[in-house]
Amino acid sequence: xxxxxxxxxxxxxxxxxxxxxxxxxxxxxxxxxxxxxxxxxxxxxxxxxxxxxxxxxxxxxxxxxxxxxxxxxxxxxxxxxxxxxxxxxxxxxxxxxxxxxxxxxxxxxxxxxxxxxxxxxxxxxxxxxxxxxxxxxxxxxxxxxxxxxxxxxxxxxxxxxxxxxxxxxxxxxxxxxxxxxxxxxxxxxxxxxxxxxxxxxxxxxxxxxxxxxxxxxxxxxxxxxxxxxxxxxxxxxxxxxxxxxxxxxxxxxxxxxxxxxxxxxxxxxxxxxxx
Amino acid sequence: xxxxxxxxxxxxxxxxxxxxxxxxxxxxxxxxxxxxxxxxxxxxxxxxxxxxxxxxxxxxxxxxxxxxxxxxxxxxxxxxxxxxxxxxxxxxxxxxxxxxxxxxxxxxxxxxxxxxxxxxxxxxxxxxxxxxxxxxxxxxxxxxxxxxxxxxxxxxxxxxxxxxxxxxxxxxxxxxxxxxxxxxxxxxxxxxxxxxxxxxxxxxxxxxxxxxxxxxxxxxxxxxxxxxxxxxxxxxxxxxxx
Amino acid sequence: xxxxxxxxxxxxxxxxxxxxxxxxxxxxxxxxxxxxxxxxxxxxxxxxxxxxxxxxxxxxxxxxxxxxxxxxxxxxxxxxxxxxxxxxxxxxxxxxxxxxxxxxxxxxxxxxxxxxxxxxxxxxxxxxxxxxxxxxxxxxxxxxxxxxxxxxxxxxxxxxxxxxxxxxxxxxxxxxxxxxxxxxxxxxxxxxxxxxxxxxxxxxxxxxxxxxxxxxxxxxxxxxxxxxxxxxxxxxxxxxxxxxxxxxxxxxxxxxxxxxxxxxxxxxxxxxxxxxx
Numbered sequence: 089x090x091x092x093x094x095x096x097x098x099x100x101x102x103x104x105x106x107x108x109x110x111x112x113x114x115x116x117x118x119x120x121x122x123x124x125x126x127x128x129x130x131x132x133x134x135x136x137x138x139x140x141x142x143x144x145x146x147x148x149x150x151x152x153x154x155x156x157x158x159x160x161x162x163x164x165x166x167x168x169x170x171x172x173x174x175x176x177x178x179x180x181x182x183x184x185x186x187x188x189x190x191x192x193x194x195x196x197x198x199x200x201x202x203x204x205x206x207x208x209x210x211x212x213x214x215x216x217x218x219x220x221x222x223x224x225x226x227x228x229x230x231x232x233x234x235x236x237x238x239x240x241x242x243x244x245x246x247x248x249x250x251x252x253x254x255x256x257x258x259x260x261x262x263x264x265x266x267x268x269x270x271x272x273x274x275x276x277x278x279x280x281x282x283x284x285x286x287x288x289x290x291x292x293x294x295x296x297x298x299x300x301x302x303x304x305x306x307x308x309x310x311x312x313x314x315x316x317x318x319x320x321x322x323x324x325x326x327x328x329x330x331x332x333x334x335x336x337x338x339x340x341x342x343x344x345x346x347x348x349x350x351x352x353x354x355x356x357x358x359x360x361x362x363x
Numbered sequence: 364x365x366x367x368x369x370x371x372x373x374x375x376x377x378x379x380x381x382x383x384x385x386x387x388x389x390x391x392x393x394x395x396x397x398x399x400x401x402x403x404x405x406x407x408x409x410x411x412x413x414x415x416x417x418x419x420x421x422x423x424x425x426x427x428x429x430x431x432x433x434x435x436x437x438x439x440x441x442x443x444x445x446x447x448x449x450x451x452x453x454x455x456x457x458x459x460x461x462x463x464x465x466x467x468x469x470x471x472x473x474x475x476x477x478x479x480x481x482x483x484x485x486x487x488x489x490x491x492x493x494x495x496x497x498x499x500x501x502x503x504x505x506x507x508x509x510x511x512x513x514x515x516x517x518x519x520x521x522x523x524x525x526x527x528x529x530x531x532x533x534x535x536x537x538x539x540x541x542x543x544x545x546x547x548x549x550x551x552x553x554x555x556x557x558x559x560x561x562x563x564x565x566x567x568x569x570x571x572x573x574x575x576x577x578x579x580x581x582x583x584x585x586x587x588x589x590x591x592x593x594x595x596x597x598x599x600x601x602x603x604x605x
Numbered sequence: 606x607x608x609x610x611x612x613x614x615x616x617x618x619x620x621x622x623x624x625x626x627x628x629x630x631x632x633x634x635x636x637x638x639x640x641x642x643x644x645x646x647x648x649x650x651x652x653x654x655x656x657x658x659x660x661x662x663x664x665x666x667x668x669x670x671x672x673x674x675x676x677x678x679x680x681x682x683x684x685x686x687x688x689x690x691x692x693x694x695x696x697x698x699x700x701x702x703x704x705x706x707x708x709x710x711x712x713x714x715x716x717x718x719x720x721x722x723x724x725x726x727x728x729x730x731x732x733x734x735x736x737x738x739x740x741x742x743x744x745x746x747x748x749x750x751x752x753x754x755x756x757x758x759x760x761x762x763x764x765x766x767x768x769x770x771x772x773x774x775x776x777x778x779x780x781x782x783x784x785x786x787x788x789x790x791x792x793x794x795x796x797x798x799x800x801x802x803x804x805x806x807x808x809x810x811x812x813x814x815x816x817x818x819x820x821x822x823x824x825x826x827x828x829x830x831x832x833x834x835x836x837x838x839x840x841x842x843x844x845x846x847x848x849x850x851x852x853x854x855x856x857x858x859x860x861x862x863x864x865x866x867x868x869x870x871x872x873x874x875x876x877x878x879x880x881x882x
Contacts, residue, residue, distance in 0.1 A: 180848040182656035200848035244838055245845040263832030274832055277741035278750050413789050441791040452786035456804045465800055466790035518790060
């Protein structure tokens, strides 16, 4: 399955890669796991809108598209990009990594920076409240006061947990889960009223996974002292980091990053702000 | 009609026909000894009378009631028929006196206060008053077996079934248990005793039955059986054990 | 046992045994010291040691997270405290179902067998998911859909199956002659079980049940999968926020602080019981 789709992807981008002889630019030489190849890690599974259809090699989905754009900036043809899958724990475990960089909505925090390297941010996310229409008709309102009183849930592996405490400060201790699927199961079971996610994830879950789901509203990124900024995760002391940062800076300056964001995350702009 | 009438009783375990048609009468106050080789059916017959084993066929008439009737509630019968086992079977987690009081309390709804005096009297009578509060493992085999007899007597049975009650005892302890039986006999207790103690059977039994392969081959007074056995098998059995 | 009475001179055997003991203690202490020294000296030489130390044995992370872990562990204790008695009661009931002798009550017996087969055959986490998310998903109103209720119930039904098997083995270990003796006295089946068989059976299986409850103490952490933030989940949150596994080590230490004494005590009970036989 994977080799086939890889081959497909390689074919798709054949015109772009053209007759490039050596992959990578001067900056990346000798700094990647495999010379001439860029190994990128994503989640298992990877969710929309970050990766479309759990197929990162398609170039579809925000993170997948950003990965190929960064790769291109660093001089790698799409055919030289290889994908691997890791969990969060695998990404942070000590020892040699099996990826050059790992992108799965990792929020940059000072504590994490002590253990691993992050690139410059490639996206700054608002946080959003995922709930159900049933909860809304039961009186859950998009105000902080109303939200304090509900039972909250969050993915324990995300920075949504401290965000929730900081922005909302719920009256009751929140329930925490191992992954998105469990959070949605708890919403479905009526065990929690609302869950905090980054906005694009919340939109996806409300539209696809949670029956009767809706996004109540968003807390804009500037609401928090530590807004949720996503960075590429690399091994502590990674030699590749300057190259990646240069690529992201270039993409930001050229407006390419904003273009990709507009293509994949445009829905995020229509969600009401919670006061 | 006798106090206990056993008529045509049979009992099989699978293909093993352990009792093959036994007829036997026991009168009130009689001591009947069952003798015979191991496996001849003595124990099984006693267990059938106590309804621990359901009989296949035949009648066991106790004081006019056929207790072998299938589906009969065995508990009222067992209250009237006491049983003592070869391996004592005291309840190890209870003291001697708790062993004795359990059934009167649970079955006859007596209170410990009601039981205190009669139970103490039984222990005193059989020389165990100082051992009442001991656990079975602190008692000798002979003492345990005497407690087991007291336990059966505390239910005031009309007949006592004793299944090789001295077989598990060290030889020097056999005497104290047999002494208890002598006392009971002089009280007029009706008893059936499966035993290998031929000397004792000869001394105290009113009737001796020789069992062979699930049948009573011959029965009679101790004099008839021990001095003038009619059957060759009885003679050879006695020759082996005497 | 081989100790001589106080004041008396040691026997030849006592002298021999104490010499033997001294020698084996020396050997044990020596070999332990060698292994510990090897670990302390050699492991840090491994090229990845610095990274592992920073990730798993990070002093400042430990200090920052340990109090929070201890607090979260209170929830583990609470869940254990309300599950354990219910497990004991349900386990006993199932064991008694399986021991029913009356042919009329065969369905009860079959139910007991099916119950233990099913719940011993399923991974605990699966039952927690199915019961913890599934039953509330049927539309129960609050507070009856709480993950605490259904998650605990999942633990209870699974562990009751194990406890039932242990109790049943205890019942089976009581010789038939005890039942015969009780029945010959006119006791009913129920009284025979209650006053004669069970007191002996339960006493025999105390150590085995202790081991089950130690396992339960650890499996309480599985409830975190359906929401409750107990120690395992709290450690996970810290791990995620700090990208550091040290909180798991802290959680492990807290578990050990409880389970090691409990395990030793169970072993002691077991040894004492063997001594009594």
